[in-house]
Amino acid sequence: MIDIALGDYFAPLLNLANYVAELPTSIQLRESQYMMPWVFVLHVISMCMFAGTILMMDLRLLGVGHMQTPFSQVQRRLFPWQMGAMLFSSLTGLALVWGNPLNYVTNIIFWVKMIAMVVAGLNAMAFHFITEYTLVDWDAGKTPPSAAKLAGWLSIFLWANVIVSGRLIPYALTWFRS
Amino acid sequence: MEQYFIDIAGWSVSRAINESSWIFPLVQAFHLVALGFLAGSILMVDLRLLGKGFSQQPLARVARDARPWLLGSLVAMVVTGIPQFISLATKEYESPYFRWKMLFLLIALIWTFTVKRMVAYSPEGRFGGGLAKLVGLVSIGLWTSVAINGRLIGFFS
Numbered sequence: 001m002i003d004i005a006l007g008d009y010f011a012p013l014l015n016l017a018n019y020v021a022e023l024p025t026s027i028q029l030r031e032s033q034y035m036m037p038w039v040f041v042l043h044v045i046s047m048c049m050f051a052g053t054i055l056m057m058d059l060r061l062l063g064v065g066h067m068q069t070p071f072s073q074v075q076r077r078l079f080p081w082q083m084g085a086m087l088f089s090s091l092t093g094l095a096l097v098w099g100n101p102l103n104y105v106t107n108i109i110f111w112v113k114m115i116a117m118v119v120a121g122l123n124a125m126a127f128h129f130i131t132e133y134t135l136v137d138w139d140a141g142k143t144p145p146s147a148a149k150l151a152g153w154l155s156i157f158l159w160a161n162v163i164v165s166g167r168l169i170p171y172a173l174t175w176f177r178s
Numbered sequence: 179m180e181q182y183f184i185d186i187a188g189w190s191v192s193r194a195i196n197e198s199s200w201i202f203p204l205v206q207a208f209h210l211v212a213l214g215f216l217a218g219s220i221l222m223v224d225l226r227l228l229g230k231g232f233s234q235q236p237l238a239r240v241a242r243d244a245r246p247w248l249l250g251s252l253v254a255m256v257v258t259g260i261p262q263f264i265s266l267a268t269k270e271y272e273s274p275y276f277r278w279k280m281l282f283l284l285i286a287l288i289w290t291f292t293v294k295r296m297v298a299y300s301p302e303g304r305f306g307g308g309l310a311k312l313v314g315l316v317s318i319g320l321w322t323s324v325a326i327n328g329r330l331i332g333f334f335s
Binding site for chain 1: 213329
């Protein structure tokens with residue numbers, strides 16, 4: 001067991017978590033035998049939709065998948081599914097935290113996941129506002145520029161990190177003392 | 179039948195996985211990463227079948243591009259699935275969700291490599307739009323059922 005004391009750094013959040021945990025909706029979620037497992041199931045389904053449509057776009061960005069379709073087409077067609085799935089994931093994720101807030105705010109692996117999500121979002125923004133302006137030069141081409149490949153690799157690495165750390169959240173209790 | 183599962187759980191590899199505090203969680207985590215790739219490569223074709231994207235691309239071209247990723251992620255799913263199964267073989271034997279998952283997996287695989295494959299690779303228009311939509315919907319339904327039952331194995335046993 002590795003000692004970490006997240007509670008000290010997150011004292012204000014801990015107060016918020018305590019407040020949420022006492023709300024009737026939070027108690028209902030937590031105490032219902034079937035609600036939580038089904039929210040977990042829906043969270044996994046939304047992850048399939050989100051990660052699936054993001055990863056397929058990343059493969060095109062790396063120049064290794066779906067090469068017979070121009071990048072702009074892959075991106076445009078998948079975009080509404082990515083955003084819809086992100087919303088679906090966020091809502092089910094929020095419900096999970098709402099039902100057990102104290103489990104999450106002091107969990108180091110949960111924060112690794114949250115930070116990876118923020119960085120993945122920044123990576124997507126950087127691609128959209130910088131690299132995508134060069135799109136006309138390589139849209140249908142076989143070899144996207146290295147800036148595009150970098151964005152693709154970062155996206156795969158960061159979202160895989162989100163999935164892995166998400167799955168490992170419950171194990172923080174056996175691996176770390178916080 | 180039950181004896182097979184008990185034997186598998188008794189293998190030294192299975193016991194080693196159970197004794198480690200990190201092998202099982204990590205294998206499980208990468209099973210989910212592979213699931214992301216699998217879902218993506220299935221959805222690329224299913225969304226096209228539903229007419230929800232890539233309509234400027236011939237269906238067979240979308241399907242051919244997705245194929246190596248479908249096969250690769252299926253291999254990754256099996257490779258990360260087997261260690262989980264052997265270490266929990268006796269629990270899986272008793273879990274109704276494991277049985278449902280395997281049943282849906284079998285049907286989903288057959289559907290994907292027979293009906294869906296035939297519709298996806300045949301000349302455009304040979305099968306009407308309504309039929310293509312149905313094939314895509316059934317595929318999404320079958321694979322979603324595999325994922326749902328997979329997740330439920332961990333909750334109720």
